[in-house]
Amino acid sequence: QVQLQESGPGLVKPSETLSLTCTVSGGSISSYFWSWIRQPPGKGLEWIGYIYYSGSTNYNPSLESRVSISVDRSKNQFSLKLSTVTAADTAVYYCARELPGVTPNHFDSWGQGTLVTVSS
Amino acid sequence: DIVMTQSPDSLAVSLGERATINCRSSQNILYNSNNKNYLAWYQQKPGQPPKLLIYWASTRESGVPDRFSGSASGTDFTLTINSLQAEDVAVYYCQQYYSTPYTFGQGTKLQIK
Numbered sequence: 001q002v003q004l005q006e007s008g009p010g011l012v013k014p015s016e017t018l019s020l021t022c023t024v025s026g027g028s029i030s031s032y033f034w035s036w037i038r039q040p041p042g043k044g045l046e047w048i049g050y051i052y053y054s055g056s057t058n059y060n061p062s063l064e065s066r067v068s069i070s071v072d073r074s075k076n077q078f079s080l081k082l083s084t085v086t087a088a089d090t091a092v093y094y095c096a097r098e099l100p101g102v103t104p105n106h107f108d109s110w111g112q113g114t115l116v117t118v119s120s
Numbered sequence: 121d122i123v124m125t126q127s128p129d130s131l132a133v134s135l136g137e138r139a140t141i142n143c144r145s146s147q148n149i150l151y152n153s154n155n156k157n158y159l160a161w162y163q164q165k166p167g168q169p170p171k172l173l174i175y176w177a178s179t180r181e182s183g184v185p186d187r188f189s190g191s192a193s194g195t196d197f198t199l200t201i202n203s204l205q206a207e208d209v210a211v212y213y214c215q216q217y218y219s220t221p222y223t224f225g226q227g228t229k230l231q232i233k
Contacts, residue, residue: 047222060221106160110169
């Protein structure tokens with residue numbers, strides 16, 4: 001049973017860069033798509049982007065100018081960087097696994113999520 | 121972007137009764153090549169991540185009770201929960217994975233009447 005765990009600072013100052021890492025255990029990071037999804041307090045879910053284990057990425061156009069997702073296969077981890085953050089980026093950030101396939105697929109595993117607050 | 125619209129925003133149902141949650145996509149999310157609707161349903165309880173219930177609009181995830189079912193008609197999708205249990209209190213989200221950016225419905229809060 002694969003497990004995902006987010007880690008990173010819970011508090012980020014406005015205009016700085018939010019950095020989170022998702023560690024995958026119980027399975028290999030290979031052959032899957034790995035996404036970041038966020039949820040502002042009391043609100044709905046927003047897909048940020050994904051990275052394929054090979055390194056190819058796809059970002060939500062609404063965030064594309066500020067987002068970077070990378071993968072470290074040797075550590076079975078993938079990471080999110082979101083630059084120039086504002087209070088609107090305050091949210092619970094989830095990492096999730098998308099099953100592989102010729103066409104897109106659903107998210108079958110999620111991390112527990114980590115709350116990131118943007119505040120000075 | 122494909123907009124997913126759920127209805128109602130909240131719902132109160134008596135224990136043992138049926139709950140029905142609707143989701144509409146702003147455009148077709150059916151792949152003609154495999155005749156599958158690229159639609160998933162998730163359940164989210166307070167303080168927890170979303171949990172996959174249904175994918176391909178009507179395929180139940182392993183381990184999900186069979187009182188949960190999904191159906192599709194064109195761009196309209198339905199999650200049905202038969203014989204509502206207390207543990208089903210949660211927010212339910214639909215999600216399209218037909219194209220990026222993947223998008224979610226706004227959520228439907230299900231409570232016990």
